[in-house]
Amino acid sequence: MKDTESILNELKKEIADIKSGPTISNVGEVLRVGDGVAIIRGLSEVRYSEMLEFETKEGKILGLTLNLEESSVGAIVLGSTEKIKEGQTVKATGNILSIPVGENLIGRVINALGEPIDGGPALDQSKMKSYLLERIAPGVITRQSVNTPLQTGIKAIDAAIPIGRGQRELIIGDRQTGKTAIAIDTIINQGENSGGTVPICIYVAIGQKESKVAQIVEKLKQSGAMKYSIVVSAGASAPAALQYLAPYAGCAIGEYFMEKGQDALVVYDDLSKHAWAYRQISLLLRRPPGREAYPGDIFYLHSRLLERAAKLNKDFGGGSLTALPIIETQLGDISAYVPTNVISITDGQIYLEPELFYQGIRPAVNVGLSVSRVGSAAQTKAMKKVAGTLRLELAQFRELAAFAQFGQDLDSATRIKIDRGRRLTEILKQPQYLNMPFEKQVASIYVATNGLIDSVNIDQVSSFEQNFLKFLDNNYSNVLKDLRDKKELTEEIQIQLKAAVEDYLKNYGN
Amino acid sequence: MSHSPKQYSQIFLSFLERTPASEHKKFIRSFAELLEENNDLKNEDEILFAIEQALYHHQNKIKVEVTERKSNSVSVPKKIAGKDTEVRNMIDPVVLGGLRIKIGDTVIDNSLQTRIKNLKNALTKN
Numbered sequence: 001m002k003d004t005e006s007i008l009n010e011l012k013k014e015i016a017d018i019k020s021g022p023t024i025s026n027v028g029e030v031l032r033v034g035d036g037v038a039i040i041r042g043l044s045e046v047r048y049s050e051m052l053e054f055e056t057k058e059g060k061i062l063g064l065t066l067n068l069e070e071s072s073v074g075a076i077v078l079g080s081t082e083k084i085k086e087g088q089t090v091k092a093t094g095n096i097l098s099i100p101v102g103e104n105l106i107g108r109v110i111n112a113l114g115e116p117i118d119g120g121p122a123l124d125q126s127k128m129k130s131y132l133l134e135r136i137a138p139g140v141i142t143r144q145s146v147n148t149p150l151q152t153g154i155k156a157i158d159a160a161i162p163i164g165r166g167q168r169e170l171i172i173g174d175r176q177t178g179k180t181a182i183a184i185d186t187i188i189n190q191g192e193n194s195g196g197t198v199p200i201c202i203y204v205a206i207g208q209k210e211s212k213v214a215q216i217v218e219k220l221k222q223s224g225a226m227k228y229s230i231v232v233s234a235g236a237s238a239p240a241a242l243q244y245l246a247p248y249a250g251c252a253i254g255e256y257f258m259e260k261g262q263d264a265l266v267v268y269d270d271l272s273k274h275a276w277a278y279r280q281i282s283l284l285l286r287r288p289p290g291r292e293a294y295p296g297d298i299f300y301l302h303s304r305l306l307e308r309a310a311k312l313n314k315d316f317g318g319g320s321l322t323a324l325p326i327i328e329t330q331l332g333d334i335s336a337y338v339p340t341n342v343i344s345i346t347d348g349q350i351y352l353e354p355e356l357f358y359q360g361i362r363p364a365v366n367v368g369l370s371v372s373r374v375g376s377a378a379q380t381k382a383m384k385k386v387a388g389t390l391r392l393e394l395a396q397f398r399e400l401a402a403f404a405q406f407g408q409d410l411d412s413a414t415r416i417k418i419d420r421g422r423r424l425t426e427i428l429k430q431p432q433y434l435n436m437p438f439e440k441q442v443a444s445i446y447v448a449t450n451g452l453i454d455s456v457n458i459d460q461v462s463s464f465e466q467n468f469l470k471f472l473d474n475n476y477s478n479v480l481k482d483l484r485d486k487k488e489l490t491e492e493i494q495i496q497l498k499a500a501v502e503d504y505l506k507n508y509g510n
Numbered sequence: 511m512s513h514s515p516k517q518y519s520q521i522f523l524s525f526l527e528r529t530p531a532s533e534h535k536k537f538i539r540s541f542a543e544l545l546e547e548n549n550d551l552k553n554e555d556e557i558l559f560a561i562e563q564a565l566y567h568h569q570n571k572i573k574v575e576v577t578e579r580k581s582n583s584v585s586v587p588k589k590i591a592g593k594d595t596e597v598r599n600m601i602d603p604v605v606l607g608g609l610r611i612k613i614g615d616t617v618i619d620n621s622l623q624t625r626i627k628n629l630k631n632a633l634t635k636n
Binding site: 011021022023024025026027028031041042043044045070071 | 515516555556559560563612614615616617618619620624633
C-alpha cells in the first residue's frame with residue numbers, strides 16, 4: 001500500500017488533467033434504432049465516417065455515420081443496439097474511426113475496434129499509435145513491383161501460382177474445399193521457411209464461427225505461429241457493423257508494419273461474408289439495392305481495401321503488405337457478382353475445386369484455372385526453372401487426360417505424357433500442416449519433371465517422396481543446403497540430385 | 511407515408527403564410543385532420559420536428575435551451591450568428607449546479623453533473 005501523500009498527489013495530478021471548463025459538442029437525438037443502425041436527427045455539423053457517442057446508462061457506445069441526409073443522419077452502431085433508446089442524446093466526437101496499433105498486438109486476438117478479446121491483459125495504449133481504419137492506398141510514386149517471394153510452403157502454389165510480397169492473391173472456391181487451410185498453412189510456413197524476414201501475419205475472421213476461430217488460434221499457438229501473428233475477429237455473432245469494419249482494421253494493422261519497413265501478410269477470411277454484412281447495413285440504411293441486392297458501391301468496398309496492399313520502394317522504407325482475400329462461391333459459380341469483382345481487383349486467383357478435393361487431390365488447386373499475374377517475378381531462379389516444365393507438362397496432361405479414360409490404344413508418346421502427368425499430380429499432393437521449405441519443393445518437383453521417378457508406381461509416389469526427402473536430409477544435406485543458399489538450380493546440383501535419386505532407388509527402391 | 515416530413519413542413523409553411531392570423535387555429539386543425547386522413551400520425555414526431563425546423567429557418571430564428579437547477583438567471587443575447595434567439599428556459603435539478611446551454615445542435619455544457627461524471631470516468635478509467 002502506498003502512503004497517503006503519494007495517493008493524494010496522484011489524485012491531484014489526475015484531477016488537474018481533467019478538463020474542468022465547459023465542454024462544447026455537437027449533438028443530436030436518436031429517432032429510430034434497430035438491427036444495428038440508428039437514425040439520428042440533429043448533428044448538423046457531423047462529417048461522413050465520423051465517430052459518434054451514444055450516451056446510455058451503462059456507458060458510451062460508439063457509432064459511425066454512413067448516411068448524411070437532409071434532415072437526419074444514418075449511423076451504424078458499433079455495439080449492442082439494445083441499450084440505445086429513442087430520444088437519447090448522441091454526441092459527435094469530431095474523430096474519424098481509428099484503432100490503436102503497435103508491436104504489442106502481436107500474439108493477440110482483438111475485435112474490429114482493437115479491443116483484446118482473448119482474455120489477456122489490456123493493451124498499453126502509450127506504446128501504440130492511432131491508425132485510421134479508412135486510408136487512401138499508397139500512390140504510384142511510393143510503390144515498386146513485387147520482387148520477393150512469399151513462400152506458402154505448398155508445392156502446387158509455390159511452383160505454379162507463386163505469390164510475391166505485396167501481391168493480392170485471391171483464394172476462391174466452394175465451401176469445404178480447403179480455402180482457410182491454404183491461408184493458415186501459409187501463415188504457419190512464415191516461421192521457419194519464410195526464406196527471408198518473417199512477415200507479421202494478420203488473420204481477419206469475418207462472420208466465421210467462433211469455434212472455428214478458436215481452433216485456428218489454437219493451431220497457430222501450437223505451431224508457434226502466434227509469435228508473429230495477430231487475429232482480428234468479427235465472428236458470426238458480432239454485429240454486421242463490426243464485420244464490415246474488421247478487414248479495414250486488419251489492413252490498418254498491416255499498414256503500420258509496412259510503413260515501418262517490415263513485411264506483413266493479411267488474410268481476409270472471407271470477403272463474401274464481408275459483402276453480406278455490408279449489404280445488410282446498406283439495406284437497413286435504405287440505400288437503393290442493385291444486382292443481387294448489393295448496394296452500388298460494393299465494388300469500391302473491396303477495391304479500396306485490396307488496393308492498400310502494396311510493395312513500397314526503398315525511399316519509403318521498402319515494406320510490403322500482401323493480401324490473401326478469400327471468397328466462398330456457391331456451387332462453383334465464379335461468375336457471380338462478388339467473385340467476379342474480387343477476381344478483377346486482385347493480381348490472380350487460386351481456384352479450389354470440390355471435384356479435385358473428393359478425388360483426393362489436396363490441396364484441391366485447379367492449376368489450369370489458377371493464375372498469378374505478378375508472382376513469377378518474385379520466384380527464385382531454381383523454382384522458376386522446375387516450375388516452367390511442370391506447368392507445361394500438366395497442361396499437356398490435362399489435354400490428353402480425356403483420352404486416358406479409353407485406355408488401350410494409345411501410342412507410347414501419349415502414354416508417357418499421361419503417366420508423367422499422373423505422377424506430377426501425385427507429387428503436388430500435400431497434407432495440411434506439412435509445409436515444405438523451398439529447397440525440398442524444388443527437389444521434389446525436379447525429380448518428377450525430369451522423369452527420374454517414372455519407374456515408381458503411381459500409388460507409391462507420395463511415400464517415395466516422403467522417404468526420398470528424408471534420405472536427402474540424411475545423406476545429401478549439402479545439396480539441399482546449396483539449393484537454399486544459392487536459390488539456383490546449377491548444373492552441379494542437378495547432377496547431385498540425379499545421383500541421389502539413383503542411389504535411393506538402388507538401395508531402397510521397389 | 512404519403513408525403514415525407516419535409517414535404518409536410520413545406521405544405522404547412524406555405525399555407526400558414528397565406529392564411530390570415532385569425533384563421534390560424536382553423537388551419538392548424540384541418541392540417542392535423544389531414545395527417546390523420548393520410549394515416550401519417552404514426553410519423554408525428556418526425557413531421558413536427560420538420561415543421562419546427564422549417565419555422566425556425568423561415569423566421570431566421572435559432573432555438574436556445576437553457577437548463578439550470580433552480581432559477582432562470584441567464585440573459586441570452588437577442589441575436590446569435592445573425593439569427594434571432596428564441597429562449598426556452600428549463601429547470602432540471604439533475605444538473606446540480608452550473609448550466610447547460612443548447613444553441614441549435616451545439617451544446618455548451620458547464621454543469622456540475624457533467625463535471626462530476628468526467629471526474630468519475632477519469633478516476634475509474636484504470
